Amino acid sequence: MPQRTDKSLNSEPTIKDIKQIYDVLTDEEKLKLENNHKVKHFKKNEVIYEEGEVPDSLLCLGSGKVKVYKVGFGGRDQIVRMANPTSFIGYRAFFAEGPHVASAVVIEPCTIFYIPKTIVFELLECNHQFSLNIIRSLAQELGFSRYRTVTLTQKHIRGRLAESLLVLKEIYGFEDDGMTLNVYLSREDLANFSNMTTSNAIRTLSTFVNEKVITVDGRIIKILDIETLERISKLG
Amino acid sequence: MPQRTDKSLNSEPTIKDIKQIYDVLTDEEKLKLENNHKVKHFKKNEVIYEEGEVPDSLLCLGSGKVKVYKVGFGGRDQIVRMANPTSFIGYRAFFAEGPHVASAVVIEPCTIFYIPKTIVFELLECNHQFSLNIIRSLAQELGFSRYRTVTLTQKHIRGRLAESLLVLKEIYGFEDDGMTLNVYLSREDLANFSNMTTSNAIRTLSTFVNEKVITVDGRIIKILDIETLERISKLG
DNA sequence: GGAAATATGTGTTATAAAACATAATCAGCG
DNA sequence: CGCTGATTATGTTTTATAACACATATTTCC
Numbered sequence: 001m002p003q004r005t006d007k008s009l010n011s012e013p014t015i016k017d018i019k020q021i022y023d024v025l026t027d028e029e030k031l032k033l034e035n036n037h038k039v040k041h042f043k044k045n046e047v048i049y050e051e052g053e054v055p056d057s058l059l060c061l062g063s064g065k066v067k068v069y070k071v072g073f074g075g076r077d078q079i080v081r082m083a084n085p086t087s088f089i090g091y092r093a094f095f096a097e098g099p100h101v102a103s104a105v106v107i108e109p110c111t112i113f114y115i116p117k118t119i120v121f122e123l124l125e126c127n128h129q130f131s132l133n134i135i136r137s138l139a140q141e142l143g144f145s146r147y148r149t150v151t152l153t154q155k156h157i158r159g160r161l162a163e164s165l166l167v168l169k170e171i172y173g174f175e176d177d178g179m180t181l182n183v184y185l186s187r188e189d190l191a192n193f194s195n196m197t198t199s200n201a202i203r204t205l206s207t208f209v210n211e212k213v214i215t216v217d218g219r220i221i222k223i224l225d226i227e228t229l230e231r232i233s234k235l236g
Numbered sequence: 237m238p239q240r241t242d243k244s245l246n247s248e249p250t251i252k253d254i255k256q257i258y259d260v261l262t263d264e265e266k267l268k269l270e271n272n273h274k275v276k277h278f279k280k281n282e283v284i285y286e287e288g289e290v291p292d293s294l295l296c297l298g299s300g301k302v303k304v305y306k307v308g309f310g311g312r313d314q315i316v317r318m319a320n321p322t323s324f325i326g327y328r329a330f331f332a333e334g335p336h337v338a339s340a341v342v343i344e345p346c347t348i349f350y351i352p353k354t355i356v357f358e359l360l361e362c363n364h365q366f367s368l369n370i371i372r373s374l375a376q377e378l379g380f381s382r383y384r385t386v387t388l389t390q391k392h393i394r395g396r397l398a399e400s401l402l403v404l405k406e407i408y409g410f411e412d413d414g415m416t417l418n419v420y421l422s423r424e425d426l427a428n429f430s431n432m433t434t435s436n437a438i439r440t441l442s443t444f445v446n447e448k449v450i451t452v453d454g455r456i457i458k459i460l461d462i463e464t465l466e467r468i469s470k471l472g
Numbered sequence: 473g474g475a476a477a478t479a480t481g482t483g484t485t486a487t488a489a490a491a492c493a494t495a496a497t498c499a500g501c502g
Numbered sequence: 503c504g505c506t507g508a509t510t511a512t513g514t515t516t517t518a519t520a521a522c523a524c525a526t527a528t529t530t531c532c
Contacts, residue, residue, distance in 0.1 A: 070382065072390045073472055074520090080382045096375035101383065124368065128360065131367040138374035139332035145381040146306065146316045147337065153388050153431045154308045157519070187480065195389045197520060202481060218480095218528090236309050310490095393489070423510065433490060438511060454498090454510095473532105480527065490517075497510070502503105 013062035015039075015113050018086045020137070021060070024129040033123070038114040048104040048112065049090050055100065057114040059089040064110030065172070065183060069192060070102045079193040080145070082107075082183070084171050088137065094120075095134065107183070152195040155236050161204045162233035164194040165214070169223065177222075184219040208232075249298035251275075251349050254322045256373070257296070260365040269359070274350040284340040284348065285326050291336065293350040295325040300346030301408070301419060305428060306338045315429040316381070318343075318419070320407050324373065330356075331370065343419070388431040391472050397440045398469035400430040401450070405459065413458075420455040444468075 015037055016022050025033060039062075042048060048066060049055065061083055068081040068089075080102055083089055089112065093100040124131050151163055165181070172183040185193070191201035205221075208214045213229050215222045223229060251273055252258050261269060275298075278284060284302065285291065297319055304317040304325075316338055319325055325348065329336040360367050387399055401417070408419040421429070427437035441457075444450045449465050451458045459465060 070386045072386055073395075074390055076390065078386045078389065080385065092375050092378050094375075095371050096379055097372065098376075098379070101379050125364045128362075128364070128367070131364070131371065132360065135331045135367065135370055135374065136333065138371065138378060139328050139330075140334075142328050142374060142378045142381060143332055143334070143337050145378060145385065149316065149381065149385040149388060150306045150308055150314045152385060153314065154310055154312065159309075186478095198479090199481085199521085200519065202479095206481080422508095434510085435491085435512085436489065438509095442511080475532085476530085478527100478529070481525080482523100483525100484521100484523080486519105486521070488518095488520090490515105492515075493513085495511080495513100497508100499508075500506085502505090 013085065013111050015060070015062075017062055018060045018113065020086070020088075020133045021115075021123075021130060024133065025123070025127060029123060029127060032119065033115065036116060036119045040112050040114060042106045042110040042112060044106050044109060046106045048106065048110070049100050050103045051100055053100050054098070055090055055094040056117050058091055058094050058117070058120045060113040060115070061085050061087055061089050062111035062113055064112075065107040066104050066110060067107050067189060067193075068102050068104045076197070077192045078195060079189065080148075081141075082168065082171050082193065091134070092138070092141075095138070107185070107189075155233075157194075157196055157200055157204055158207070158232050159234070159236040160194045160196060161190070161201060161208070162213075162229050164190065165221065165223065166226075166229060166233055168193075169226075174223075179222045179224065181221045181223065186219065249321065249347050251296070251298075253298060254296045254349065256322070256324075256369045257351075257359075257366060260369060261359070261363060265359060265363060268355065269351065272352060272355045276348050276350060278342045278346040278348060280342055280345060282342045284342065284346070285336050286339045287336055289336050290334070291326055291330040292353050294327055294330050294353070294356045296349040296351070297321050297323055297325050298347035298349055300348075301343040302340050302346060303343050303425060303429075304338050304340045312433070313428045314431060315425065316384075317377075318404065318407050318429065327370070328374070328377075331374070343421070343425075391469075393430075393432050393436055393440055394443070394468050395470070395472040396430045396432060397426070397437060397444070398449075398465050400426065401457065401459065402462075402465060402469055404429075405462075410459075415458045415460065417457045417459065422455065 015033060022030065022033065042064070048059070051071065063085050066083040066089060067079050068083060069077045069079040072078050089104055090100055152160060155163065168181055168183055172181065174180055175182050187202050188198045191198045194201060205216055209216050213225045213232070215224060251270060258266065258269065278300070284295070287307065299321050302319040302325060303315050304319060305313045305315040308314050325340055326336055388396060391399065404417055404419055408417065410416055411418050423437050423441070424434045427434045430437060441452055445452050449461045451460060
């Protein structure tokens with residue numbers, strides 16, 4: 001496997017890198033935040049939180065990659081979100097003030113900032129811009145979730161997998177070569193993200209390779225022909 | 237068809253009935269809201285907004301029933317939300333500050349309050365509790381949306397339809413008899429809410445009738461055996 | 473370094489649900 | 503009032519995809 005170049009890993013992130021919160025704070029609020037948060041590191045496959053747990057902190061992903069999934073009925077999991085730095089993690093449950101309804105597991109080593117509930121609500125109370133950022137975040141994610149509900153229920157396997165690859169490209173982007181997806185998922189994760197069995201993810205990936213739309217080398221996926229991939233995604 | 241008793245229709249609602257906003261305002265803010273909103277009435281099947289439109293007001297459903305749906309790929313629509321009084325309508329796009337990604341159509345005659353964007357943002361800025369209500373609303377709806385993504389993709393037809401009936405019961409409740417669903421949908425809407433073809437909605441509804449779980453008289457659905465319905469919903 | 477576990481790959485079969493076809497019933501309306 | 507279009511209903515065929523089975527890599531870790 002080649003070197004996984006990820007700028008966010010080159011230097012250790014700090015709470016100041018969480019722009020959507022740090023940048024809107026006053027100097028006084030910044031100080032409060034800096035003095036009142038914890039930093040935790042997670043290794044690959046570690047569990048960040050599990051379905052049912054009640055969050056008492058707001059989590060921000062400083063670096064690394066995280067999958068958020070719900071355990072399904074037929075044993076198959078559904079990945080409902082792939083998180084990238086710098087974004088909030090598990091914040092839906094935090095702000096709904098209820099338990100997590102999904103679990104979060106590390107895909108690539110993570111640095112996560114924990115901001116205690118009391119601090120978050122103090123900041124929300126005095127900083128109106130922070131509230132607006134949270135509102136916008138949730139509204140956008142709800143839009144995405146509804147979009148996915150429709151595509152995952154209505155598109156055919158090829159369309160679903162093509163769309164997932166494009167979504168991953170949107171979230172994590174390409175390597176420096178401009179074609180290698182900057183995320184390395186197992187076939188099973190890819191299947192769970194696309195609402196299909198692992199077998200069908202493998203099979204469909206192979207047909208995409210035969211059609212010269214992508215290349216696959218282990219978990220390294222290169223998108224050769226993004227227009228065709230978009231067409232496959234659109235047509236179903 | 238029997239009388240559709242709906243308390244919210246008995247007396248004309250006012251902006252004061254939108255508790256999640258009115259009740260958290262100061263007297264001064266209340267006055268501002270009362271002087272700066274419009275009231276519109278919609279008849280059955282009227283379009284409230286369509287996919288692509290950019291909202292310039294926050295809409296609150298004072299009375300009536302609304303379906304929110306996305307146009308799918310194979311021509312089939314997916315109903316992503318059934319709205320009841322008193323809740324916000326189309327507020328996801330409003331707060332994401334982008335276009336609507338779904339359309340809203342009247343199921344039962346509606347009274348809708350329009351609060352202009354400037355007023356909403358003025359209230360958000362000075363009233364922290366209002367922000368929190370919006371945040372909580374969006375967070376809860378995102379939770380529901382993700383839950384539905386999993387159930388609509390993984391449950392079998394029977395499970396999906398059973399769940400939809402239970403969800404409708406949660407949203408609109410029963411008539412006074414404690415068993416008649418207080419919402420009257422076409423088989424097509426029921427199908428579009430449950431991610432299945434109209435034929436299959438009709439067929440499955442019939443099997444539920446045969447199994448004495450429900451009765452059906454036109455669009456009037458009575459739930460006879462809610463425990464069995466819940467079991468069907470859970471098992472797939 | 474080798475055994476065990478895990479992940480990937482491929483062919484075959486079974487099946488849930490869509491697609492199609494065709495009535496029957498109901499609602500609106502000139 | 504009877505025509506027209508929408509809605510509801512039901513049987514048959516087709517198909518996409520899950521389920522199963524099994525082979526082969528690849529990683530893990532003792």
